[in-house]
Each structure stands twice: as C-alpha cells, then as structure tokens.
C-alpha cells in the first residue's frame with residue numbers, strides 16, 4: 001500500500017538542564033526538540049495521532065524505502081533533533097553496532113551522528129574527538145580521574161559548519177550553539193565527564209563503558225559551509241547509516257524523487273518553502289520539518305519569499 005502524502009510530525013521537547021530559550025519560547029530551559037523519530041506522532045491527515053513506529057508497522061517499505069528496509073528492517077532508522085545549548089552538554093561517546101550488541105544486548109544498535117550548526121555565538125566551541133597522539137593509556141587514565149578535557153580536541157564553529165562523528169568519537173556541544181543533529185535510532189550514550197555537575201539517578205557517568213568504546217585515534221574534522229546558490233544541492237555527510245544534504249534556492253524550484261529507495265526528512269533552516277507533489281501542496285516555515293514517504297515519488301520544493309535553505313536527511 002502506497003503512502004502519498006507529506007507527513008508532519010509533532011515535535012517532542014526535552015527540558016534538560018543545559019537547554020535554552022530558542023526552541024520553545026516561554027518554556028525555559030528547552031534543550032531538545034525531537035522532530036523526526038520512531039515515537040513522533042503524525043500531526044494531521046488520515047494518520048493523525050499515529051507514531052512513526054505505528055506507520056512503519058502498517059506501511060513498512062512504503063514509508064521507509066527499499067534501502068532502509070534492507071539495512072535496518074522495519075524499525076524507523078533515524079532520529080533528528082534540534083538542540084539549543086545554553087551550557088556545555090556532557091562529554092559523551094556512543095558505541096558502534098557491534099559494541100552495542102555486546103555491552104547492551106542482542107539487537108541493540110550503536111550510534112553514529114552528524115551535527116549541522118544553525119546558529120553560533122561568536123566564541124562558541126564544541127569538542128569532537130581527542131588531540132592528536134593521545135595514547136589509549138592517557139585516554140583511560142584521564143577518563144578515570146576526570147581530566148579528559150585536557151586531552152579533548154576543541155574547535156570553534158560558526159553557522160553552516162558540519163561535523164560527522166562516527167561511533168567512538170568523544171564529543172560535546174558548548175554554550176551558544178543551536179544545532180541540527182541526525183543520528184541512528186539508538187539510546188546508547190555513555191557520559192564520560194559532566195563538567196563537575198553532581199551525578200544523579202538520570203545523569204550518571206559511565207566510566208568503564210566510555211573507556212571501552214572511546215577511540216583515542218579519532219578526531220572529527222569541521223566541514224565548512226559549502227558555497228550555495230540558486231537551486232544547489234550539496235551532500236554534507238554520506239555514511240552507511242544516513243546522508244545529510246543542504247538544499248538551497250532563491251527562485252528556482254528544486255525537483256526531488258524518493259524513488260521508493262528512501263524517505264526524505266526535510267527541515268527548513270532558512271526562509272519559507274512550498275512543497276508540491278502530484279497529490280497536494282503545503283508550506284513549511286523556518287525550523288519546521290516534514291517527512292516524505294519513500295513511495296511518494298517526485299515532488300518539488302519552491303521558495304516562497306526569496307532565499308531558503310533546507311536540510312535533508314535520508315538513508
């Protein structure tokens with residue numbers, strides 16, 4: 001059974017202590033908006049109220065596409081979030097698929113992720129990996145004694161930058177960043193260091209697991225914003241789990257096709273757009289997201305008021 005309408009998903013918010021005031025004005029702190037994920041509920045239309053997991057169970061490949069099904073079966077494979085960082089997030093690391101299966105149980109997935117910087121205060125920084133030539137022993141000792149930030153690779157970033165972090169890369173986001181994050185659907189995060197914040201039931205450190213999965217030889221390069229133009233499409237990251245692209249246009253429509261291969265998760269990050277398929281059209285404003293089912297086929301993105309930019313995640 002084909003699915004041929006654009007799916008708006010209700011964002012779900014998380015109020016972690018490091019959050020800010022940009023994602024949900026009036027609710028401070030709001031740290032994360034989960035905009036596409038298996039538990040997200042469809043906002044309108046025939047499938048209104050169902051979660052993406054429900055829609056996967058009912059429609060399978062029509063939603064996900066051939067490529068996603070061949071890789072991860074019927075589970076919705078990606079999680080897309082917006083993060084508003086007013087303080088440092090915990091320094092953390094994720095296992096890969098094999099490590100997740102060993103450390104957490106059969107069938108558990110690891111997590112590879114990518115960040116795209118939406119807004120950055122002038123001195124905003126993040127941590128992506130370790131300084132060159134950090135040995136495995138120094139890594140393990142400094143995780144155990146809480147001095148890991150001395151060996152962490154800090155990087156200044158600005159709006160438009162992208163960072164790709166394979167599982168095993170030590171990472172943290174710093175204050176002043178608004179981030180788009182795409183990642184594998186997985187719950188496994190090991191907290192390496194939490195900047196001296198008290199450990200609580202829900203914010204524990206995971207010292208031994210962190211030592212097992214952090215790669216001393218990994219640091220993630222900052223990928224600078226590509227030059228973009230009228231109707232341009234740039235691949236920012238392509239890996240075995242997802243592809244992240246930046247689409248931008250001023251006046252030309254951008255024509256896309258899901259080809260039954262993959263869904264497209266589209267998030268407008270600048271301007272306003274009109275989406276047009278053979279069956280319907282809809283408008284999307286800044287920071288709004290829509291999921292295009294794999295069976296929808298061809299559609300167009302048209303700018304509404306001049307320049308617009310869209311991030312597209314797919315598998």
Ligand SMILES: [Zn+2]
Pocket residue numbers: 092094113171189
């Ligand atoms: Zn992470």
